[in-house]
Amino acid sequence: MTVSATLAANEAIAARRAAGQEVLALGFGEAGIPVHPLLSRHLGRAAAQSSYGPVAGIGTAREAAAGYWTRRGLPTEGDRVLLGPGSKPLLYALLHAAGGDVVLPKPAWVSYAAQSQLLGRDPIRVAVPEGEGGVPEAEAMDAAVREARAAGRNPRIVVVTLPDNPTGRLASEQSVKAMCEAARELDLVILADEIYRDLVFEEGSFPSPAAWAPERTVTTTSLSKNYALGGWRIGAARFPDSPLGDALRESVRGIASELWSSTPMPMQHAAAYAWSDPQELVDRVAAARHLHGSVATAVAELFAGAGCEVETPQGGFYVWPDFGPVRAVLAERWGVATSEDLARVLLDEFGVVVLPGTAFGDDPSSLTLRVAVPGIYGESDSERLAALLAPDPVAMPWIGEALTGLREKLTALVAV
Structure with missing residues (x-):
């Protein structure tokens, strides 16, 4: 029995950051907001x-x-x-x-x-x-x-x-x-x-x-x-x-x-x-729901723009893109045949941490990924709290910058 894929992703993120390496942390399923x-x-x-x-x-x-x-x-x-x-x-x-x-x-x-x-x-x-x-x-x-x-x-x-x-x-x-x-x-x-x-x-x-x-x-x-x-x-x-x-x-x-x-x-x-369910905490959950929904929807649109099949998220803070439609490009340019190959390329070439679909029981030949969006809510509690309270979280500068960076990486990944 090996360490859970989700916890292993969190440890990989910490190790890369400790080594001074760039990382876009989209692998670990943590909610990413400060404690009330x-x-x-x-x-x-x-x-x-x-x-x-x-x-x-x-x-x-x-x-x-x-x-x-x-x-x-x-x-x-x-x-x-x-x-x-x-x-x-x-x-x-x-x-x-x-x-x-x-x-x-x-x-x-x-x-x-x-x-x-x-x-x-x-x-x-x-x-x-x-x-x-x-x-x-x-x-x-x-x-x-x-x-x-x-x-x-x-x-x-x-x-x-x-x-x-x-x-x-x-x-x-x-x-x-x-x-x-x-x-x-x-x-x-x-x-x-x-x-x-x-x-x-x-x-x-x-x-x-x-x-x-x-x-x-x-x-x-x-x-x-x-x-x-x-x-x-x-x-x-x-x-x-x-x-x-x-x-x-x-x-x-x-x-x-x-x-x-x-x-x-x-x-x-x-x-x-x-x-x-005190009102203060009900309000906090409502704000969290708005944050997760806004960012997850924006991230799903980025993957769709890169040619993936992806359903609009409805809850939580995950996106599940399928790179099947661009399989030929990924195979020719990067040698990708499985979701594990795809996750490895995203990490090694672009510093993006995601989890392969096979970790969740998907077919080995699938090109699905699980993307956890809270990794782009901010680098500090003050940024994450500001994102949580923002009427439009996607408009926060650091979230917008992260989304732009992700778009550029996905564009480079699937470029012919």
Whole structure:
């Protein structure tokens, strides 16, 4: 098992900068905005809380998380919630508790497959509906699961991401409903990773699987993306109010007791405040949503201008360009045959750090990349805060300069 591709990209960025080399950091999925002072204040006030807490989390934090989901249309009681030191440990514990093989959309975030492999299971990958992301196409999933079972495998859980990392797309309500119906027919647990839920750019209804398959959907979230608190490490899982949900929660609680004992107490107090949705933080998330949407859309337009196929991002802070239409040029000029080749050329020749589509389970011959846009929000907290508060973030001089530089590099990359 090697270091996660996303974390390896972050280390590569740091190493190049330490060596004085130019780098345009578009590889690491960090939200790139400063911590809100009120969150820092709540964490500081709780710093003296050094004792172990309950395995599932303290009541105030679990009730706050329950309120967070209830206000988003998923009525939840505190006893259905379990906290962990980030959503990644919760995801791993859930895969372990569900047992059997894991069904993943193709492409999918890097850690889902890696966690499945840590459990000794090769994931079953299913293509997403055309133009969408994060959710397997229902008929294809049905066929893949039945084929796997006929071959002696035991698919038990499907993982979905709304909105999606790496594509930046939000699956349609129709696709989510169809996936839920298929999961019920196949008796699959649904693990809905909704860590980017608050960063959907357009207002409207949100297609959470828990709305259509409430008895079998476990939903996870954290503070890492909407509040840019990746290093603070706290996540929450919402378990269904059903016999299956009871069994899964108790199993995850047992796993948690052996893996992490309890979630850090200071973080639980800060999270209790954040998940209560105070107006100051609601406003901060709205500003972050505007920043991510403005810059991601501008970056997608640059890749489209370079001849790529690219869908307009709908949430999060990622762009998923496909260089397939310019494959011949890339092969002749740079010897590019795979997305790994393409990412390497962008790094070595242009100082641009991106991740190849193969890191997310895309075909080896694909020429897809995941581009994380927060790397151009600014070099300092003051620049990033100014970008966050700007009516038009793309008009900020340093963001405009970075976009111009990216355009020039892409033009040089695909020039005949």
